[in-house]
Amino acid sequence: MDRREFHRRLLGAAGTWALPRLPWQGVTPRVDGARITQHLAALGEFGKNPQGGVSRVAYTEADRQGRDAVLGWMREADLSVGIDAAGNLVGHRPGRDSTLKPLLLGSHVDSVPEGGNYDGDVGSLSAIEVARTLATSNTQLRHPLEVLIFQNEEGGTIGSHAIGTGLTTAELDRVSQSGKTIRDGIRFLGGDPDKIGSVRRARGDIAAYLELHIEQGGVLDDAKIPIGVVLGIVGIRHWDVTVEGFANHAGTTPMNRRRDALLVAARCIDIVNRQVRSVPGRQVGTVGRIRVEPGAYNVIPGRVVFGLELRDLEEAKIRELFQAIRGECLRISREGGTTISFQESLTIAPALTDPAIRRSIAAAARGLNLKTLALPSGAGHDAQEIARIAPVGMIFIPSVGGISHSPKEFSRPQDIENGANVLLRTLLALDKT
Numbered sequence: 001m002d003r004r005e006f007h008r009r010l011l012g013a014a015g016t017w018a019l020p021r022l023p024w025q026g027v028t029p030r031v032d033g034a035r036i037t038q039h040l041a042a043l044g045e046f047g048k049n050p051q052g053g054v055s056r057v058a059y060t061e062a063d064r065q066g067r068d069a070v071l072g073w074m075r076e077a078d079l080s081v082g083i084d085a086a087g088n089l090v091g092h093r094p095g096r097d098s099t100l101k102p103l104l105l106g107s108h109v110d111s112v113p114e115g116g117n118y119d120g121d122v123g124s125l126s127a128i129e130v131a132r133t134l135a136t137s138n139t140q141l142r143h144p145l146e147v148l149i150f151q152n153e154e155g156g157t158i159g160s161h162a163i164g165t166g167l168t169t170a171e172l173d174r175v176s177q178s179g180k181t182i183r184d185g186i187r188f189l190g191g192d193p194d195k196i197g198s199v200r201r202a203r204g205d206i207a208a209y210l211e212l213h214i215e216q217g218g219v220l221d222d223a224k225i226p227i228g229v230v231l232g233i234v235g236i237r238h239w240d241v242t243v244e245g246f247a248n249h250a251g252t253t254p255m256n257r258r259r260d261a262l263l264v265a266a267r268c269i270d271i272v273n274r275q276v277r278s279v280p281g282r283q284v285g286t287v288g289r290i291r292v293e294p295g296a297y298n299v300i301p302g303r304v305v306f307g308l309e310l311r312d313l314e315e316a317k318i319r320e321l322f323q324a325i326r327g328e329c330l331r332i333s334r335e336g337g338t339t340i341s342f343q344e345s346l347t348i349a350p351a352l353t354d355p356a357i358r359r360s361i362a363a364a365a366r367g368l369n370l371k372t373l374a375l376p377s378g379a380g381h382d383a384q385e386i387a388r389i390a391p392v393g394m395i396f397i398p399s400v401g402g403i404s405h406s407p408k409e410f411s412r413p414q415d416i417e418n419g420a421n422v423l424l425r426t427l428l429a430l431d432k433t
């Protein structure tokens with residue numbers, strides 16, 4: 001007998017009498033949006049810069065102080081807190097059934113240099129507020145709950161990578177934006193790089209992971225839709241494209257005798273834009289860097305290396321676009337009397353969110369009368385690392401004007417509160433499954 005059936009029979013027996021209040025009839029608790037806003041402002045004091053944003057780069061003093069404040073708020077939320085070997089902040093709340101795998105909420109509080117007050121912070125402080133709401137409403141989940149504040153997201157999702165994939169010695173030795181190696185940075189934050197392997201988790205260790213984040217693009221703000229259901233985090237591929245022509249005197253070489261590597265590169269760059277736009281979808285393609293040799297007013301460019309980037313949720317689409325671009329560029333290069341080669345330099349596979357969790361997020365938003373839009377994430381997130389080992393879901397809220405990684409980054413308090421309530425309701429729904 002399901003609840004509705006139970007309810008109906010009870011009604012039948014009781015006639016029009018008031019029903020006794022059963023536990024499942026309780027009103028869903030709500031987060032305290034004002035507290036999230038206060039904590040955002042307080043966190044924004046650490047690494048605050050004159051432009052109004054923050055420079056709270058991972059492994060700096062500002063990062064460490066900001067994390068200390070966050071740890072305090074985690075304790076106030078009745079979480080038992082600690083720092084794992086990777087330097088992530090971890091808060092636990094026990095569930096009714098300790099044999100169940102934990103449900104995870106998380107994000108990050110480090111920033112890019114001269115970043116804003118919302119990227120990562122909104123999701124982190126909302127996750128803590130959700131835990132606090134569970135505590136104050138005496139809501140005990142079936143699953144254990146973990147709130148994770150991952151270290152160094154902006155420098156390559158380091159803390160979450162340690163959990164989802166593991167960090168290699170080479171990765172630990174890499175120098176981060178702070179000037180410290182990742183290894184020294186982890187020590188600086190209270191982790192233990194010698195035990196880094198202990199934080200790694202296997203498939204099946206995590207029931208589900210949820211992350212609330214600002215969109216960092218302008219899709220939701222333009223459409224005036226308060227909640228984004230993230231389809232996945234796009235895959236990224238980079239190529240170094242080298243065009244070899246012939247460097248010669250710019251004054252004495254006639255126009256029809258040139259093998260101008262930059263001219264060919266320019267035509268190829270145009271082709272990248274045309275090809276990416278020629279098919280429907282949300283794929284993006286960019287040439288964002290270029291090096292011209294020898295690089296003089298009076299010398300025809302002999303060699304050009306440019307960086308090609310393609311992003312999409314579907315690996316196959318990236319592959320097809322690349323083949324089309326490559327084919328066109330080979331033709332252009334032949335016509336220009338040059339040679340062209342493509343060297344792949346980065347491959348990040350797309351990380352899709354879990355379809356059932358997407359439905360839960362949409363249902364949670366509907367329960368709050370909030371419209372939703374399904375969209376991909378063009379930016380990287382900690383969720384992509386956890387997606388390698390567990391079902392994940394991501395909730396986006398609007399970024400005003402689509403601005404992010406800037407002191408001008410802004411999300412409205414009401415949108416943040418809505419996002420946090422959707423996060424809470426999605427968590428409660430996942431706890432039942």
Ligand SMILES: [Zn+2]
Nearest residue numbers: 119120153213
């Ligand atoms: Zn972020």
